[in-house]
Amino acid sequence: MYVVRRAVQAVITLLGVSLISFSLLYIFPGDPAEFILSIRYGYEPSAEDVARLREELGLNRPLVTQYLDWLSRALRGDFGMSWTEPKAVMPLILERAQASAELFLATFLISIFFAFVLGILSSIYRDRWIDHLTRMFSMLGISIPSFWLGLVLIWIFSVNFHLLPAFGCCGIKHLVLPVLTWSFSFMAIKTRFIRASVIEELSKEYIVTARSKGLAESAVVLRHALRNALIPIVTYLSMSVSHLIVGSIMVEVVFSWEGLGTLLVKSVFERDFPVVQALVFLSGVVMISVNLVVDLLYTVIDPRVKYGE
Amino acid sequence: MVFTGGGIILCILILSCLAPIAGDPCSVNMDERLSPPSFKHPFGTDQLGRDMLSRVLHGGRVSLIVAITISLLSMVVGCFVGAVSGYFGGVVDDVIGRIVDVFMSIPEIVLNIAMVGVFCAVYGVSTFIVIFAVVFTNWVGYARLMRGMVLSLKEREFVLCAKAIGAGEWYILFRHIIPNAAGPLIVLATLNIGNVIMTIASLGFLGLGIQPPIPEWGQILNSGKNYITTAPWISFFPGLFIALSVLGFNILGEGLNAES
Numbered sequence: 197m198y199v200v201r202r203a204v205q206a207v208i209t210l211l212g213v214s215l216i217s218f219s220l221l222y223i224f225p226g227d228p229a230e231f232i233l234s235i236r237y238g239y240e241p242s243a244e245d246v247a248r249l250r251e252e253l254g255l256n257r258p259l260v261t262q263y264l265d266w267l268s269r270a271l272r273g274d275f276g277m278s279w280t281e282p283k284a285v286m287p288l289i290l291e292r293a294q295a296s297a298e299l300f301l302a303t304f305l306i307s308i309f310f311a312f313v314l315g316i317l318s319s320i321y322r323d324r325w326i327d328h329l330t331r332m333f334s335m336l337g338i339s340i341p342s343f344w345l346g347l348v349l350i351w352i353f354s355v356n357f358h359l360l361p362a363f364g365c366c367g368i369k370h371l372v373l374p375v376l377t378w379s380f381s382f383m384a385i386k387t388r389f390i391r392a393s394v395i396e397e398l399s400k401e402y403i404v405t406a407r408s409k410g411l412a413e414s415a416v417v418l419r420h421a422l423r424n425a426l427i428p429i430v431t432y433l434s435m436s437v438s439h440l441i442v443g444s445i446m447v448e449v450v451f452s453w454e455g456l457g458t459l460l461v462k463s464v465f466e467r468d469f470p471v472v473q474a475l476v477f478l479s480g481v482v483m484i485s486v487n488l489v490v491d492l493l494y495t496v497i498d499p500r501v502k503y504g505e
Numbered sequence: 506m507v508f509t510g511g512g513i514i515l516c517i518l519i520l521s522c523l524a525p526i527a528g529d530p531c532s533v534n535m536d537e538r539l540s541p542p543s544f545k546h547p548f549g550t551d552q553l554g555r556d557m558l559s560r561v562l563h564g565g566r567v568s569l570i571v572a573i574t575i576s577l578l579s580m581v582v583g584c585f586v587g588a589v590s591g592y593f594g595g596v597v598d599d600v601i602g603r604i605v606d607v608f609m610s611i612p613e614i615v616l617n618i619a620m621v622g623v624f625c626a627v628y629g630v631s632t633f634i635v636i637f638a639v640v641f642t643n644w645v646g647y648a649r650l651m652r653g654m655v656l657s658l659k660e661r662e663f664v665l666c667a668k669a670i671g672a673g674e675w676y677i678l679f680r681h682i683i684p685n686a687a688g689p690l691i692v693l694a695t696l697n698i699g700n701v702i703m704t705i706a707s708l709g710f711l712g713l714g715i716q717p718p719i720p721e722w723g724q725i726l727n728s729g730k731n732y733i734t735t736a737p738w739i740s741f742f743p744g745l746f747i748a749l750s751v752l753g754f755n756i757l758g759e760g761l762n763a764e765s
Contacts, residue, residue, distance in 0.1 A: 205606070212607030216616070220623055335759075339752035341703060343710045344726060344744030351737045440614035445614060446707055451728075460615065461711050464622030472619045480611045487610075 213480030315390025337384020339478030346450035510757025583647025591655030697756030
């Protein structure tokens with residue numbers, strides 16, 4: 197029952213997201229057809245050409261029909277043609293997705309690992325130097341803008357010491373600086389949350405029981421506290437997909453990484469609105485699906501959770 | 506923590522107020538372009554020979570004023586929506602809940618970038634568009650907080666008393682419930698101002714924020730990007746100030762949270 201209700205909710209949210217993405221194109225003033233043609237030919241298009249393209253794109257139909265048509269195509273991954281390049285939107289996005297995925301995976305794995313290590317250490321040695329250091333470090337991580345940190349790192353490692361390349365893509369060497377920059381802020385948020393969750397669990401009564409049984413402290417923390425803290429932590433991780441997307445935009449722009457973030461910014465500047473529309477919609481789809489999957493995964497992480505009973 | 510955070514913010518506020526003493530942020534002097542920090546120009550000069558100290562301090566005024574405006578507007582919108590949603594419940598709550606879900610599902614900055622992009626194609630770039638776009642996504646946090654607060658507050662005795670003496674629903678909402686949610690609201694607003702400063706700076710860095718000639722930290726930082734090898738100070742100082750002010754609001758928010 198819960199599964200069904202949760203899925204219905206996700207579908208409704210998806211419709212809302214699609215409505216926002218679709219209307220982005222309709223706040224655009226003037227005639228998309230005229231705009232596309234003037235980009236394609238570089239001069240003012242003739243009235244017949246505009247009329248023909250309007251017919252072709254279906255811009256003369258009622259708004260509701262256009263929306264439903266757009267939605268049914270979008271769900272099949274068809275976002276129409278780019279306005280500035282002779283390509284469909286979807287291949288354009290897929291081309292870039294790989295570069296973003298590389299950067300994302302490297303950052304995600306590294307920062308989750310260190311966030312867990314630091315978060316757990318800091319909750320065990322609460323109010324000791326390692327805790328203070330971790331907290332200071334994560335406070336800095338959420339406050340320092342990643343685009344600034346990126347430039348500082350470029351200045352140190354590329355300009356001054358010529359150790360690492362500042363721009364461009366592909367290869368381990370090119371990954372180091374962007375991943376370092378991005379991990380710093382991403383890790384900070386996670387570390388704080390993991391620390392807080394584990395500390396909360398450690399204050400509960402079953403921990404006293406576990407300790408009084410004579411369990412080693414490591415077993416108390418890892419097998420008992422951490423295991424129970426995993427639920428809020430995983431929820432939080434799934435909600436933080438949006439942090440990741442934000443980070444990817446800023447970091448990709450600083451390091452001229454040819455990924456989805458730079459594609460979004462470039463498309464906004466070139467007024468390639470079908471691409472912008474598609475990226476807004478797809479980022480919504482990704483977040484909705486991740487949240488849905490995580491909600492349903494709870495039954496696996498925690499056997500106590502049984503929905504619909 | 507409250508004192509550390511408040512102290513940092515106070516310093517930045519005072520510096521921003523003193524901005525006019527540092528001179529005109531827009532006066533061009535090509536003889537002194539890209540000169541490194543010195544006694545005359547403590548933060549150096551940029552590619553047009555403009556004094557960076559003055560630009561950074563004036564940028565502080567812009568960032569703080571815009572961020573506080575955005576936070577207040579979002580607070581008004583969010584609190585109203587959240588309070589109505591929590592107080593009246595039922596269908597209203599369901600509808601608002603779904604709208605909030607939608608906004609939570611699109612990463613804020615993506616929508617901000619898209620909206621600024623589309624609106625600027627229509628009306629040209631202006632500060633109002635930036636403010637509007639950020640408020641459009643930023644109210645959600647306030648609405649969620651307010652809804653939760655109202656849900657717990659409306660069961661309390663003083664609300665029942667107010668009802669007993671015949672107070673109207675809106676009167677109870679605005680005179681009894683919302684003022685009682687002030688504590689958590691102030692904590693959220695403090696943290697939110699920090700976030701908004703970061704958002705504005707990010708948009709500015711992408712070239713989609715407040716436009717020249719108004720000096721703004723993110724935008725100055727972006728303009729220094731191309732001079733990173735020869736004049737790193739152009740990007741360094743605005744970034745430092747962004748980091749310090751965001752840090753200030755985060756520490757203050759955290760401190761207030763711990764105390765309440």
